[in-house]
Amino acid sequence: MDIYAAVEGSTAAIGYGLAAIGPGIGVGLVFAAYIQSTARQPESSKMTLPYVWIGFAVIEALALLGIAFGFIWAGA
Numbered sequence: 001m002d003i004y005a006a007v008e009g010s011t012a013a014i015g016y017g018l019a020a021i022g023p024g025i026g027v028g029l030v031f032a033a034y035i036q037s038t039a040r041q042p043e044s045s046k047m048t049l050p051y052v053w054i055g056f057a058v059i060e061a062l063a064l065l066g067i068a069f070g071f072i073w074a075g076a
């Protein structure tokens with residue numbers, strides 16, 4: 001006798017949760033690299049800060065694409 005559990009709800013939420021792992025790690029790596037480079041050479045902090053924000057924005061765009069594709073594939 002086989003008993004199967006019914007899965008109900010939106011799988012898009014699960015997909016977005018999985019898709020948010022990558023950008024979360026990426027944001028952590030970007031800011032960790034900036035903190036480490038600033039600790040090694042403090043006078044370069046103003047020069048590298050714009051690149052940090054550009055990297056952060058690109059990574060967050062990937063997270064937004066993840067949620068958008070989740071809703072598209074869910075048919076919502």
